[in-house]
Amino acid sequence: MSKVLTGRKENYAQWYNDLVIKADLAENSSVRGCMVIKPNGYAIWEKIQAELDKMFKATGHSNAYFPLFIPKSFFSREASHVEEFAKECAVVTHYRLKKDPEGKGIIVDPDAKLEEELIIRPTSETIIWNTYKNWIQSYRDLPLLINQWANVVRWEMRTRLFLRTTEFLWQEGHTAHATREEAIEETLKIIDLYADFAENFMAMPVIKGTKTESERFAGAIETYAIEALMQDGKALQSGTSHFLGQNFAKAFDVTFTDKTGKLDWVWATSWGVSTRLMGALVMAHSDDDGLIIPPKLAPVQVVIIPIYKNNHELARITEVANQIKSNLESTGISVKYDDRDTRKPGWKFAEYELKGVPVRLAIGPRDLENRTVEVVRRDKLSKEIIQQDKVIEHVKALLVDIQQNIFQTALKRKKDNTYYVDDYEEFKQIVEGDGGFIYAHWDGTSETELKIKEETKATIRCIPVNNKPEKGKCIYTGKPSTQRVIFAKAY
């Protein structure tokens, strides 16, 4: 079978696009910049959602739902927020179509113009804080720990499946607190939760850190992010958690009476991850043969393929396969038995490699004789022959091992592509070469950050939390610096 994907070395961007399309994860829709998430892709997103949702609930959060529409005037309330989001939003101006009186199909009915335009939410701080105003009077109403799973729209000019689309799916947490300390604690709790999820479910090592002023969320006092390294040496911001101070409370006049009877503005956080994680998952692990999905997020963890010449053989294999399937399923493993007669085994092997099923079992006539099963793990594509009576235990252990191996591989890649650089020429060479995370000194100014970005396209991904102080000189200006920050080109 000829390779269906462009090689990563040949053209990484093309490889990514090929893979998303060929593995049936998503495709571009006929609406500019919007994607269709296909069943194969959506099943992974559902696993991501389910695990995150469990983690949110275990930390005391509840889900709710707020309107898709935000009145235009809400946007102007928080000054830095409007600057950022007004540039790229979908605006609803009318609420009816009608037949064209000149007979050319249907047109927007000019009589159905809205008094105030509605913006499709690019993020929901404004509509939510306008609602919280009515929910919060006293310290007894706090904390308010609410999350929303929703679609949002940002009018992007250059889009890429999952990584940057006009409409995307996400969760956005919006919490309200009585004190600054509690809000900061929540901000940190969530960035830790995201890092935990990224590493333990997505098998993707991340660095937690704060954003510089120029990369901060519009309206935040501090933005924490998790940053992951992709195989092409570029960073991908995979989740953010914002300490919003009292900015939105002030913008929407949300106050509360504390235990002593004193009135104060409410403290806020917001945080989110999106279908962008799907892009991260694909790019972090997959290879030239297709997807590599960590077992914990794989909708199908094991596929069983029969190899047979006639119906009699198929019947005998099916009996064994169904027994293994039901035994695996009873331990909580998801299994697919693919006995379609419209495709050959070789075709199926390639198909499930492409789609990233972590473990493939094949059973043929010789296996019937020897009471064995052929076991292939997707991450290494290595093969073993296992006795049928040992296969359940073997597969259980194998799935754990694959999850760990994928993480270790990504961890090693990150380590191998992390540099401590003190010389700007070397810095540029790395950025223009294979990329990676570069720890370098920086003078702390937005001007320097911008100049480095203009000259190299590298940006400061974050200032790692618990960063150790280190005296040095800014790699660009030579001015004094107290710590290294992480530079990389980024998605």
Added chain:
Amino acid sequence: MSKVLTGRKENYAQWYNDLVIKADLAENSSVRGCMVIKPNGYAIWEKIQAELDKMFKATGHSNAYFPLFIPKSFFSREASHVEEFAKECAVVTHYRLKKDPEGKGIIVDPDAKLEEELIIRPTSETIIWNTYKNWIQSYRDLPLLINQWANVVRWEMRTRLFLRTTEFLWQEGHTAHATREEAIEETLKIIDLYADFAENFMAMPVIKGTKTESERFAGAIETYAIEALMQDGKALQSGTSHFLGQNFAKAFDVTFTDKTGKLDWVWATSWGVSTRLMGALVMAHSDDDGLIIPPKLAPVQVVIIPIYKNNHELARITEVANQIKSNLESTGISVKYDDRDTRKPGWKFAEYELKGVPVRLAIGPRDLENRTVEVVRRDKLSKEIIQQDKVIEHVKALLVDIQQNIFQTALKRKKDNTYYVDDYEEFKQIVEGDGGFIYAHWDGTSETELKIKEETKATIRCIPVNNKPEKGKCIYTGKPSTQRVIFAKAY
């Protein structure tokens, strides 16, 4: 404690609205016609989603996600579809805001006008069938069994929380089949699934039937619906399943090659239930004290409330309560222990009655002495004293009993309010009186249906499936009729 709700007899509509608000299910947002679904309400919706999603997957359906936006031109493709939905849609015309050059906040940027307007999906047949065109070539690609959980927008002029809102949440299934028979089978399978869910989870008896031409989905050949009776004698359509024939395949040019090599249009179904079910759930069972939620859909099934005079007592009660809680939870029952010291027990009792928690346990000093627990069931508000060592089994059985009792109560109400009427004056009296389902003969014409609607506000809810043939005369025109259909006023 004074009653917080308007009585049902006093003003049923006001009772409903009071209840939705006071039980913290939802509220109106600052965007006209759009609601905020609050955590208490959303938790029930999540239970509804989870159960339905399981049922969809068990019948071979997968989830996917299609764009929020539909290009205006797609609407014109299916003639009856555009007639229905163009009247009430939100139209995106621009993709950017900018600062008002006259300094008055922000305005829509006239330079950012879309070439073709985008409609916020009121339903997704058009965008989905435009996508299916690329997914379907051969009979091997069929059937395509896809569901989407999404928000949709219909610009309603008169809205009511859950029952009719401009934006609502729903699921929409869109399936594609090789034959007419298979598509009809799917349509029926889903209406059966909806009826099963309504009766066995929502504890709400329903009648399955087909819609008359005037009530049919725009673009459907046949619409099946489940209809439930509310406590005020009005019907509520709770789910629909449409056989679309080849209408959308023709509109979007979706053909396939069958096994014999012949080209044909693809056969389609679509089906959906929405957050309207939340309204049905509230109205079908609740009383003047608050919500009555069937245990299978109650986010919290059991609440435990301590009654104590001092911290020493509280500590001893808490020990017992936590033991009961963890024992109940280990059998899969969700439990909340409310030991807040900011509220008195009586306040809590009323609160959980209002919010519909199916079982309330109270533990006081005397219970400590006697090793007992006070158990109150929400549906009957009846009280029992149960030995602590019997409480787990008792509560388990009680939850089953409550689920059944709620259903039986609703079933009896439906029976008591179902009439077979042959006289138009009697018909009008019932409709204008307490309402209910009226089985009556009808001459089969839209004209008669419309006249009855104009004169009485009653509409034909459905023609029941497996309706028994019966010769009679139309209640309005006296013309011959072969079967009775169901009339009622409806939400």
